[in-house]
Amino acid sequence: MRLIVGLIMMIFSLFSYCGSREYNPVTGENQYIGLTARQEVALGLQAAPEMLKQYGGLHPDSRLQKKVDAVGLKIVNRSRAADPRWQFEFHLLKDAGTINAFALPGGQIFITSGLYNLFTTTDQLAAVLAHEIAHVSARHSSQRIAKSNLTNTMINAVMVGSGDATTTQIAALAGQLIHMSYSREDEVEADRLGVYFMTDAGFDPEGMVKLMMVLEESGRGARMPEFFSTHPNPDNRIEKIQQAIAEYTTIPSKSGAQP
Numbered sequence: 001m002r003l004i005v006g007l008i009m010m011i012f013s014l015f016s017y018c019g020s021r022e023y024n025p026v027t028g029e030n031q032y033i034g035l036t037a038r039q040e041v042a043l044g045l046q047a048a049p050e051m052l053k054q055y056g057g058l059h060p061d062s063r064l065q066k067k068v069d070a071v072g073l074k075i076v077n078r079s080r081a082a083d084p085r086w087q088f089e090f091h092l093l094k095d096a097g098t099i100n101a102f103a104l105p106g107g108q109i110f111i112t113s114g115l116y117n118l119f120t121t122t123d124q125l126a127a128v129l130a131h132e133i134a135h136v137s138a139r140h141s142s143q144r145i146a147k148s149n150l151t152n153t154m155i156n157a158v159m160v161g162s163g164d165a166t167t168t169q170i171a172a173l174a175g176q177l178i179h180m181s182y183s184r185e186d187e188v189e190a191d192r193l194g195v196y197f198m199t200d201a202g203f204d205p206e207g208m209v210k211l212m213m214v215l216e217e218s219g220r221g222a223r224m225p226e227f228f229s230t231h232p233n234p235d236n237r238i239e240k241i242q243q244a245i246a247e248y249t250t251i252p253s254k255s256g257a258q259p
């Protein structure tokens with residue numbers, strides 16, 4: 001039965017692409033999206049355990065995890081990122097040798113201990129989380145998936161027709177999502193929206209600038225952080241971030257809390 005449903009979904013997705021144009025109030029743009037909000041959430045939840053496995057599981061210190069939760073939830077609840085369609089969850093990964101952070105569609109957000117350990121202020125943590133939240137709110141993965149109908153078909157099949165055989169498919173898909181790098185425009189947008197979100201929630205947006213400085217510093221070491229394989233050079237991002245901070249006072253809040 002599930003297999004048949006999966007098959008129907010596969011066929012359906014082949015025809016549904018053309019109609020997947022939607023207005024996104026967070027970005028203020030019409031966008032072509034490959035998945036519904038519910039599918040994004042389901043996909044993120046499916047892929048999250050694979051992500052944990054790849055990065056050695058969760059950090060054992062629950063106090064640190066609670067801090068990440070508190071900062072992340074404050075941003076999603078008290079900023080224009082607030083949206084009941086997304087299921088935001090924040091995971092501090094045990095991996096201390098890797099410097100990276102990423103978001104799966106629908107709201108599953110991850111940060112490695114390697115990156116966490118670089119922070120000297122809570123605002124820097126807020127900046128990373130706000131940037132990742134912005135990828136979710138702006139639906140960047142869904143837009144990328146929309147560009148590849150084949151992937152969309154595969155996702156629907158994996159999500160609906162999940163029997164034993166699909167565990168490998170889920171793993172493969174999770175792997176793709178993890179290593180999917182966003183476009184430069186997506187990154188710039190995530191920085192800008194991230195500045196708005198964190199400022200809405202009462203954090204100091206200068207934390208985003210300081211985050212870039214810390215990342216840049218880490219890039220001078222012998223080992224290039226993994227972060228640089230999926231994100232543009234921090235040096236080039238600071239100017240645009242400062243523009244966003246300056247803009248913040250003049251733009252109206254579209255939803256959520258007022259600054």
Ligand SMILES: [Zn+2]
Nearest residue numbers: 135187190231
């Ligand atoms: Zn990013």
